[in-house]
Amino acid sequence: MAAVDTVIRQSLHSEVSLVNNIADYIVNSGGKRLRPALVLLSAGLFGKIAPHHHQLAAVVEFIHTATLLHDDVVDKSAKRRGQHTANAMFGNAASVLVGDFVYSRAFQMMVAIQNMRVMEVLAETTNVIAEGEVLQLLNIHNADITDSDYLQVIHYKTAKLFEAATRLGAIINRASDANEAALAEYGMRLGTAFQLIDDVLDLTGDAEIIGKNLGDDLAEGKPTLPLLYAMRHGNAQQTQIIREVIEQKSGKVTIPLPDILKAVIQTGALNHVKNLAKNEAGLAVKSIAHFTDSPYKLALLSLAEFAVTRSY
Numbered sequence: 265m266a267a268v269d270t271v272i273r274q275s276l277h278s279e280v281s282l283v284n285n286i287a288d289y290i291v292n293s294g295g296k297r298l299r300p301a302l303v304l305l306s307a308g309l310f311g312k313i314a315p316h317h318h319q320l321a322a323v324v325e326f327i328h329t330a331t332l333l334h335d336d337v338v339d340k341s342a343k344r345r346g347q348h349t350a351n352a353m354f355g356n357a358a359s360v361l362v363g364d365f366v367y368s369r370a371f372q373m374m375v376a377i378q379n380m381r382v383m384e385v386l387a388e389t390t391n392v393i394a395e396g397e398v399l400q401l402l403n404i405h406n407a408d409i410t411d412s413d414y415l416q417v418i419h420y421k422t423a424k425l426f427e428a429a430t431r432l433g434a435i436i437n438r439a440s441d442a443n444e445a446a447l448a449e450y451g452m453r454l455g456t457a458f459q460l461i462d463d464v465l466d467l468t469g470d471a472e473i474i475g476k477n478l479g480d481d482l483a484e485g486k487p488t489l490p491l492l493y494a495m496r497h498g499n500a501q502q503t504q505i506i507r508e509v510i511e512q513k514s515g516k517v518t519i520p521l522p523d524i525l526k527a528v529i530q531t532g533a534l535n536h537v538k539n540l541a542k543n544e545a546g547l548a549v550k551s552i553a554h555f556t557d558s559p560y561k562l563a564l565l566s567l568a569e570f571a572v573t574r575s576y
Contacts, residue, residue: 265300268304268318268322269291269297270318286350286358289354290329293347294347299321300324303321303429303430303436304318304433305560305563306429306451306564307433307436308560309434309437309439309555309558310443317433320374320382320432323386324386324429324432326366326367326369327389327390327393331363331393333360334363336350336352337359337360337363338401339484340484341480343480382432385428385431386428389424392420396417396421397421399413400486403417404486407487407506407507407510409492411492414488415456418456419456422458424455426452426458428451430450430451430454431451433447450568453545454567457568458541461538461541461572464490464538466488482509482521483519485512485513489533489537490528490537491510491528491533493528493531494531502526502530505524506524509524541571542572545568545569545572
């Protein structure tokens with residue numbers, strides 16, 4: 265991962281000073297580096313890790329970073345990972361354009377790897393992520409979406425890049441089609457579990473630990489799974505409160521976070537979503553159970569556990 269960080273810093277260099285300033289700010293703002301780690305761990309199951317693996321891991325992180333830059337502009341977010349977002353620091357226009365730079369740099373790097381299958385996977389992945397972003401935009405302020413509608417957004421917007429990361433690790437070390445499919449399944453399940461827990465933490469986490477304000481998703485009108493469940497199983501008053509907040513426009517309704525938190529607890533919504541996440545993590549573990557025991561497999565199993573027990 266230290267080698268990946270070196271690649272990230274070197275590859276984000278530009279002759280344009282503003283690009284460097286924003287890139288340095290992003291790199292130094294932290295982050296779990298979970299997706300590039302998945303590339304390396306998946307590759308390690310089938311052979312040695314070499315410099316071209318570090319390049320591919322950096323590509324995956326760049327795609328993730330570019331989506332965050334664009335997301336924060338769309339969501340008008342002011343805080344991420346405990347720091348001001350790039351758009352809050354440098355403005356929306358600069359963040360969008362540097363996000364484009366990071367995307368295009370990722371594609372330069374993936375072409376240099378000279379593996380057509382890698383390019384196919386990453387091209388499809390970025391396209392699906394973009395579709396997920398649009399789907400989420402369409403769902404904002406819509407309190408009537410179904411669970412399947414919301415899970416589709418998770419699969420497209422978040423889990424797809426997890427799936428790509430684990431699939432690419434298998435591809436780059438020439439795993440069989442069956443093993444590639446198993447790791448793709450692991451990545452999709454892990455990414456889904458990860459996002460479901462994010463939905464829980466948005467309502468119940470420690471703002472200092474998770475690095476953003478509680479209720480941010482709610483304030484943006486995003487109908488997450490805990491809220492959808494609480495609306496279906498709450499009393500009339502609880503259902504009405506949640507619906508009004510989701511459907512509010514331009515902050516016209518004050519968010520009664522204590523009342524909403526009480527509703528998601530009393531209806532069992534939090535436990536319901538946590539159990540869904542645990543089920544997804546369990547399926548992720550099952551998908552790689554047949555692999556030979558190794559430090560790489562152990563790390564992947566540990567990540568599945570971390571995804572559902574974390575507090576940040």
